[in-house]
Amino acid sequence: MKMEAKYDFERKFREQVLKCSRCGFCQAHCPVFGATLRPAYNARGKMLVLKEVMEGKIELDDELIETLFQCTTCASCYKNCPSGVNVPEIIKQVRKDMVNIGSCHPAFTGMHEVLQKHPNIYGEDTPADFERERNRQAAYVFFIGCVGAYREDESTLATLALLDRLDIDYTLIDEVCCSGVLEDVGFRINPSLAQKNIDLILATGAKTLMTGCPYCARTFTNKPPYDALKEKGIRVLHISQVLKDFDFGVKTDKIVTYHDPCDLGRHCGIFEEPRQTIRKIAPGFIEMPHHHMDALCCGAGGGVRGAYAKNSIAMARRRLQEAEAVGAEVLLTECNSCVHNLSNAKLRKQKIEIYTTTQFINQLLNPQ
Amino acid sequence: MEIQGYTLPDELHYEENHFWVREEGDVMVMGMDDFAQQMAGEIVYVQLPAEGKKLEQGKRFAKMESGKWLGKVYAPVSGELVAANENLETNPELINQDCYGKGWIFKIKPDDKGELNHLIHGPEAIKKWILADIEKYKQEA
Numbered sequence: 001m002k003m004e005a006k007y008d009f010e011r012k013f014r015e016q017v018l019k020c021s022r023c024g025f026c027q028a029h030c031p032v033f034g035a036t037l038r039p040a041y042n043a044r045g046k047m048l049v050l051k052e053v054m055e056g057k058i059e060l061d062d063e064l065i066e067t068l069f070q071c072t073t074c075a076s077c078y079k080n081c082p083s084g085v086n087v088p089e090i091i092k093q094v095r096k097d098m099v100n101i102g103s104c105h106p107a108f109t110g111m112h113e114v115l116q117k118h119p120n121i122y123g124e125d126t127p128a129d130f131e132r133e134r135n136r137q138a139a140y141v142f143f144i145g146c147v148g149a150y151r152e153d154e155s156t157l158a159t160l161a162l163l164d165r166l167d168i169d170y171t172l173i174d175e176v177c178c179s180g181v182l183e184d185v186g187f188r189i190n191p192s193l194a195q196k197n198i199d200l201i202l203a204t205g206a207k208t209l210m211t212g213c214p215y216c217a218r219t220f221t222n223k224p225p226y227d228a229l230k231e232k233g234i235r236v237l238h239i240s241q242v243l244k245d246f247d248f249g250v251k252t253d254k255i256v257t258y259h260d261p262c263d264l265g266r267h268c269g270i271f272e273e274p275r276q277t278i279r280k281i282a283p284g285f286i287e288m289p290h291h292h293m294d295a296l297c298c299g300a301g302g303g304v305r306g307a308y309a310k311n312s313i314a315m316a317r318r319r320l321q322e323a324e325a326v327g328a329e330v331l332l333t334e335c336n337s338c339v340h341n342l343s344n345a346k347l348r349k350q351k352i353e354i355y356t357t358t359q360f361i362n363q364l365l366n367p368q
Numbered sequence: 369m370e371i372q373g374y375t376l377p378d379e380l381h382y383e384e385n386h387f388w389v390r391e392e393g394d395v396m397v398m399g400m401d402d403f404a405q406q407m408a409g410e411i412v413y414v415q416l417p418a419e420g421k422k423l424e425q426g427k428r429f430a431k432m433e434s435g436k437w438l439g440k441v442y443a444p445v446s447g448e449l450v451a452a453n454e455n456l457e458t459n460p461e462l463i464n465q466d467c468y469g470k471g472w473i474f475k476i477k478p479d480d481k482g483e484l485n486h487l488i489h490g491p492e493a494i495k496k497w498i499l500a501d502i503e504k505y506k507q508e509a
Contacts, residue, residue, distance in 0.1 A: 309412035
């Protein structure tokens with residue numbers, strides 16, 4: 001007799017879970033395993049646990065929070081899996097199933113609650129002030145994202161200064177969190193936040209929505225609550241896709257490397273545009289051993305920075321070691337969340353500089 | 369003294385954002401107080417600027433984070449940063465474990481020790497201040 005599936009993850013991903021051949025290729029790529037050396041936290045361990053859940057041998061409950069919520073959804077396992085098991089999507093569904101039965105990491109519950117009451121993931125009530133007119137008619141909307149607005153405001157100010165210098169006709173809006181992260185941590189996009197962003201974007205008359213945050217770009221592009229943008233012909237781009245067409249007229253002698261943010265690289269396939277820009281300004285550009293599709297995750301994604309900060313920072317330290325090992329003096333990336341975590345992980349003895357590409361270009365244009 | 373579960377040694381001076389200061393010879397040692405560390409939860413990151421940085425009383429000069437909170441560190445006195453507790457780079461939870469001891473954060477050489485008088489000091493003042501903040505945070509919660 002066939003048992004009725006108890007959870008949505010089983011209904012949607014049963015074949016995927018069973019496809020895991022337990023080869024363990026994922027172990028070499030999983031950033032959580034790299035930081036913790038715990039096989040249960042690796043994709044293979046997670047799939048084994050879920051198989052047991054499907055077979056009714058163990059319950060999906062609080063005891064599994066540590067294993068199933070500790071995943072940055074970086075997709076490194078998926079891209080290296082010979083069986084093609086889409087672990088990030090499975091994990092995101094399992095988290096929703098767990099939330100449905102009342103088992104959730106308190107940090108993720110907190111994030112959901114914060115976004116019920118506040119317009120950003122940090123629960124900040126005072127909007128970040130970037131001293132620019134907002135909500136005006138323009139060709140581009142520049143959407144900053146929560147990390148850029150409330151954690152890496154210096155990087156955002158530098159980005160805005162660069163956009164000004166390049167004479168790009170952009171406007172900021174009274175943005176609220178895209179709330180895409182809720183989909184990763186067991187909940188759903190907040191429709192009222194999505195609607196507010198859509199209304200504000202459309203009101204500007206802009207045809208292009210340019211984001212500073214790769215995750216916001218993914219959310220606006222792929223998540224159904226934002227379909228109205230597509231229907232109205234709004235093009236969504238990450239800022240790196242816009243800047244690649246510019247010449248900046250400055251160069252650095254420093255050895256520069258580039259960290260692919262998972263959300264921009266593995267998840268969106270945007271690998272070359274940032275490198276085109278960086279090669280123009282940094283003849284001494286050098287790749288780390290893990291780059292493009294094989295880039296190491298900085299450890300911040302999937303809600304892990306909030307819920308498992310220590311392990312998250314340990315993952316970022318591994319990435320910094322790699323950057324230093326190739327002799328890089330500057331580590332550039334295209335994601336404020338990566339900048340934030342990598343900068344937090346940097347030890348005082350480490351001299352490597354960490355910036356977004358825009359921040360670094362702006363610094364070259366405006367030497368102190 | 370202990371007030372409603374928060375330990376606040378009488379002999380220390382306190383900056384209003386809940387950083388304590390202790391005079392040690394020519395320098396002032398500072399850290400986060402017990403009220404702040406309990407409210408923040410597990411501290412996961414402390415920004416440790418380089419020694420030599422010039423500080424101005426009341427101005428932000430570093431950042432701290434717990435899982436649920438981002439905090440700013442304000443200079444309790446004007447002067448020069450002369451040391452930072454590097455153990456916090458890999459063990460920021462020392463602030464939670466021993467906020468008045470191993471969890472110290474910075475040492476500052478003050479321009480004028482007299483600025484200590486601007487801080488909260490003495491049992492009565494500490495009690496009044498902490499009770500008001502307990503009430504304030506209760507209302508915010």
